[in-house]
Amino acid sequence: MSKSLQAIRGMNDILPEQTPLWRYFEGTVARLLDNYGYRQIRMPIVEFTELFKRSIGEVTDIVEKEMYTFEDRNGDSLTLRPEGTAACVRAVLEHGITGGGQVQKLWYIGPMFRHERPQKGRYRQFHQIGLEVFNLDGPDIDAELIVLTWRLWGELGIRDAVKLELNSLGTSESRGRYREALVEFLSAHLDKLDEDSQRRLKTNPLRVLDTKNADTQAILVDAPKMADYLDEESRLHFEGLKARLDAVGIPYVINPKLVRGLDYYSKTVFEWVTDKLGAQGTVCAGGRYDGLVEQMGGKPTSGVGFAMGIERLVLMLETLDKIPQEIARQVDVYLCAFGEAAELAALALSERVRDQLPNLRLQINAGGGSFKSQFKKADKSGALYALILGDDELAQQVVGFKPLRGQGEQQSIAWDALAAHLATCVVQG
Numbered sequence: 001m002s003k004s005l006q007a008i009r010g011m012n013d014i015l016p017e018q019t020p021l022w023r024y025f026e027g028t029v030a031r032l033l034d035n036y037g038y039r040q041i042r043m044p045i046v047e048f049t050e051l052f053k054r055s056i057g058e059v060t061d062i063v064e065k066e067m068y069t070f071e072d073r074n075g076d077s078l079t080l081r082p083e084g085t086a087a088c089v090r091a092v093l094e095h096g097i098t099g100g101g102q103v104q105k106l107w108y109i110g111p112m113f114r115h116e117r118p119q120k121g122r123y124r125q126f127h128q129i130g131l132e133v134f135n136l137d138g139p140d141i142d143a144e145l146i147v148l149t150w151r152l153w154g155e156l157g158i159r160d161a162v163k164l165e166l167n168s169l170g171t172s173e174s175r176g177r178y179r180e181a182l183v184e185f186l187s188a189h190l191d192k193l194d195e196d197s198q199r200r201l202k203t204n205p206l207r208v209l210d211t212k213n214a215d216t217q218a219i220l221v222d223a224p225k226m227a228d229y230l231d232e233e234s235r236l237h238f239e240g241l242k243a244r245l246d247a248v249g250i251p252y253v254i255n256p257k258l259v260r261g262l263d264y265y266s267k268t269v270f271e272w273v274t275d276k277l278g279a280q281g282t283v284c285a286g287g288r289y290d291g292l293v294e295q296m297g298g299k300p301t302s303g304v305g306f307a308m309g310i311e312r313l314v315l316m317l318e319t320l321d322k323i324p325q326e327i328a329r330q331v332d333v334y335l336c337a338f339g340e341a342a343e344l345a346a347l348a349l350s351e352r353v354r355d356q357l358p359n360l361r362l363q364i365n366a367g368g369g370s371f372k373s374q375f376k377k378a379d380k381s382g383a384l385y386a387l388i389l390g391d392d393e394l395a396q397q398v399v400g401f402k403p404l405r406g407q408g409e410q411q412s413i414a415w416d417a418l419a420a421h422l423a424t425c426v427v428q429g
């Protein structure tokens with residue numbers, strides 16, 4: 001196939017073999033979020049470029065080098081969203097739904113776009129489920145976000161494979177004081193820093209903390225510690241969060257170097273990381289952003305949220321072999337019919353059965369075929385049972401009922417009794 005007719009590098013088709021696992025994952029998260037009282041919001045995937053520059057920050061990896069930005073036919077600069085928080089904040093402001101201190105607990109799901117180097121667990125179109133909470137200031141809601149992800153890992157069976165890393169960046173004032181101290185310290189070691197860190201020292205000094213360069217890391221050992229610069233308010237907030245995690249029994253490690261890539265965080269930041277996916281180890285990340293709404297032109301409104309990467313979590317379920325048995329089977333019953341008259345009767349019968357058993361996964365043969373070929377298709381479909389309707393069955397108004405997996409003889413069942421019979425032998429999802 002010529003290159004221009006292929007998918008764009010780093011943008012993947014999710015094939016029918018994979019979608020059952022995606023739907024299982026997405027369904028599990030959606031149900032959980034319903035249960036915790038979160039409501040879904042859906043934003044466009046394209047926004048004005050300015051929105052991302054203003055919210056994410058000009059000197060972040062995303063804005064500097066990862067955005068898909070283009071001019072539309074009106075000459076406006078638009079960008080495919082690289083993350084969800086900016087658009088969510090824009091939406092709540094535009095619709096006034098956080099005004100007057102109204103609490104909003106929101107979630108969204110969808111594709112995000114970043115021009116990164118594609119590799120396992122890192123793509124150019126990827127998918128996130130994100131949560132954003134507005135107008136709740138206390139550590140109780142920070143804790144709830146973490147507690148509900150902990151429950152999710154439990155439901156998915158991957159709790160043992162993830163680790164929670166926590167840090168507090170403090171209020172913007174305490175963060176400012178820390179930044180000054182850090183800049184002073186690093187400036188004294190300027191010639192020993194790697195090139196990237198030298199640049200970041202000028203643009204976004206906190207980001208030097210999460211450098212991967214070993215020499216710079218060695219210098220950072222003696223750098224001032226963020227924890228020593230937290231003001232009382234931030235310290236109490238952080239203590240309140242830790243106390244709640246302790247109360248539920250959620251283990252965590254404090255990572256003083258956790259600063260997150262985006263500009264807008266304050267106080268709590270956290271990441272759920274795993275060592276099961278190689279270099280792309282962060283599966284869920286977030287934090288508090290109390291200044292963001294105001295920075296984007298709204299009234300002071302606190303916010304806290306996170307996003308998880310669906311590809312990485314699906315990859316984890318596969319890697320750890322945590323794919324539930326029942327999602328593999330797509331068909332309960334396969335109905336074979338032979339000849340025009342039997343096909344008509346089979347169609348009418350299948351519709352009656354669907355009326356009575358709305359959750360039954362019933363596949364009716366299409367395209368005709370011999371007994372042997374239809375039977376082969378029934379088997380290949382993964383169905384538990386085949387139903388057979390030929391001239392003899394038609395004359396007697398019955399169907400042949402044949403178990404395809406394991407024990408049981410073929411038997412005849414009257415049309416009127418079919419739904420009741422199927423209800424007893426197929427566990428319905």
Ligand code: ATP
Pocket residue numbers: 083114116121122123124125126127128260261280281282283284285286307308309310311312
């Ligand atoms: P990373 O450090 O891996 O680049 P990030 O800090 O840029 O992650 P966030 O912006 O916090 O990531 O996004 C939240 C989550 O979305 C990440 O923890 C990850 O699971 C997922 N994610 C981010 N970028 C990608 C990508 N390019 N491909 C797949 N998943 C991604």
Ligand code: MG
Pocket residue numbers: 061261
């Ligand atoms: Mg990134």
